[in-house]
Amino acid sequence: MPVSTPATAVIVGSGIVGAATAYFLTQHGVKVTLLDAVAPAAEATGAADGAVSVASKRPGPMMTAALSGVALYRELAATGLFSDIFKSRSTFIVAASNEECEVLHAHAAALAGAGVRVELLAAADVRQRFSALSTQARLVVEVHDEGHAIGYQIVHRFLTAAGVTVRRASPVRSILTGDGRCAAGVVTQDGEIRADIVIVAAGNGSAELLRLENVLTPRKGQLLVTERAPALNASMPGSIMSGRYLLSKGSQKGGVTVPRGLGLVIDPLRTGQFLIGGTREDHGSRQTNDLDAVGRILRHAVALVPKLASVRLLRSFAGLRTAVVDGLPLVGRIPGYENAFVATGFEGDGICLGPVVGRALASLACGAEPAIDLRPFAPSRFADHGVVA
Numbered sequence: 001m002p003v004s005t006p007a008t009a010v011i012v013g014s015g016i017v018g019a020a021t022a023y024f025l026t027q028h029g030v031k032v033t034l035l036d037a038v039a040p041a042a043e044a045t046g047a048a049d050g051a052v053s054v055a056s057k058r059p060g061p062m063m064t065a066a067l068s069g070v071a072l073y074r075e076l077a078a079t080g081l082f083s084d085i086f087k088s089r090s091t092f093i094v095a096a097s098n099e100e101c102e103v104l105h106a107h108a109a110a111l112a113g114a115g116v117r118v119e120l121l122a123a124a125d126v127r128q129r130f131s132a133l134s135t136q137a138r139l140v141v142e143v144h145d146e147g148h149a150i151g152y153q154i155v156h157r158f159l160t161a162a163g164v165t166v167r168r169a170s171p172v173r174s175i176l177t178g179d180g181r182c183a184a185g186v187v188t189q190d191g192e193i194r195a196d197i198v199i200v201a202a203g204n205g206s207a208e209l210l211r212l213e214n215v216l217t218p219r220k221g222q223l224l225v226t227e228r229a230p231a232l233n234a235s236m237p238g239s240i241m242s243g244r245y246l247l248s249k250g251s252q253k254g255g256v257t258v259p260r261g262l263g264l265v266i267d268p269l270r271t272g273q274f275l276i277g278g279t280r281e282d283h284g285s286r287q288t289n290d291l292d293a294v295g296r297i298l299r300h301a302v303a304l305v306p307k308l309a310s311v312r313l314l315r316s317f318a319g320l321r322t323a324v325v326d327g328l329p330l331v332g333r334i335p336g337y338e339n340a341f342v343a344t345g346f347e348g349d350g351i352c353l354g355p356v357v358g359r360a361l362a363s364l365a366c367g368a369e370p371a372i373d374l375r376p377f378a379p380s381r382f383a384d385h386g387v388v389a
């Protein structure tokens with residue numbers, strides 16, 4: 001275990017987790033080398049919705065970490081770093097069927113139990129505050145104090161503030177083993193890079209690096225962006241999350257994830273556009289959008305907000321989340337090493353959790369106490385599954 005602050009670090013991956021860790025390590029005075037196989041925010045971080053949200057989190061360690069995640073966004077917005085790139089808003093979870101109402105009642109109770117400010121809206125309040133919402137909405141729960149941020153903007157802000165330049169097109173092949181239980185750096189296609197500590201924040205790329213193919217799986221999501229519709233956008237006091245989203249994500253115990261689930265989220269962006277998503281598909285091809293998925297997303301969106309029918313779709317895109325078989329991310333020391341760490345497996349929660357995890361990992365790597373409890377996320381729980389040792 002490093003007893004003092006390391007002088008140098010090499011970080012593999014410049015998504016939101018790698019960029020946040022770089023930023024917080026530089027705050028500890030560490031000199032950071034940041035490598036990416038492609039470029040900053042080239043993978044999930046650049047293809048995400050961007051909900052900074054507790055609303056859909058499963059009760060337990062994820063909900064607790066997400067509360068700290070949202071609080072950190074608010075703190076960084078208040079102190080200036082994120083002031084212009086974090087949008088504060090509520091999330092409105094909308095149930096339209098008996099099954100969704102049942103899940104939403106249970107979920108609202110769990111959120112309230114965790115200290116989240118939630119409000120069950122009566123039908124009259126819904127009509128007054130959210131006139132755009134369809135009358136199909138049978139139960140609406142407002143989750144207060146949430147927000148939205150665009151992943152690649154957060155990455156850019158962290159890197160600029162840290163003064164770190166990413167070495168692009170630098171895929172890391174392996175961790176370079178040093179004496180005893182120490183990592184000496186990493187091996188790239190262009191040779192070795194030595195450092196006092198190694199951080200693997202390579203999203204789905206972490207599977208091959210750490211031989212975790214049986215633990216990490218890519219989960220595709222397709223998203224849509226509309227043209228600007230300022231009047232409709234302004235009439236929406238926050239984002240809409242359908243009760244189906246909780247079902248597709250398995251946010252409540254007993255919630256089942258289906259092979260090609262659809263959980264609808266409609267986010268009114270600052271630009272006046274709408275970001276609408278998305279699917280959960282258990283495979284690793286993100287090259288395409290398909291008409292079936294795009295059609296289903298649009299049909300569900302129009303069913304909840306009928307006026308979207310006259311708003312044109314501008315583009316569709318897809319990204320790959322990194323899912324862990326037990327539903328919790330992997331954050332902490334890599335088994336077998338004293339000075340190598342991993343942070344991956346954030347599935348659909350990494351925009352919310354990236355900054356707070358980056359800060360915690362920087363503390364851990366510098367021998368300080370992390371501000372969030374990382375024990376539920378310890379990689380050692382998969383030590384038998386082939387985590388590099």
Ligand SMILES: Cc1cc2nc3c(=O)[nH]c(=O)nc-3n(C[C@H](O)[C@H](O)[C@H](O)COP(=O)(O)OP(=O)(O)OC[C@H]3O[C@@H](n4cnc5c(N)ncnc54)[C@H](O)[C@@H]3O)c2cc1C
Pocket residue numbers: 012013014015016017018035036037038039040041042043044045046047048049050051052053151170171172173201202203204205206209220221222223277278318319320321322343344345346347348349350351352353354
């Ligand atoms: C459709 C979709 C919607 C989402 N919506 C939300 C949301 O609303 N809210 C939320 O909180 N989260 C959301 N997420 C999840 C979030 O985007 C991810 O959890 C988060 O971006 C993961 O960040 P990361 O840094 O761990 O990984 P990534 O962003 O995947 O970054 C990993 C980086 O590592 C690099 N890399 C890989 N292998 C190597 C290697 N061998 N050497 C060097 N570099 C390597 C890659 O090129 C990449 O740049 C969504 C994701 C998707 C796909």
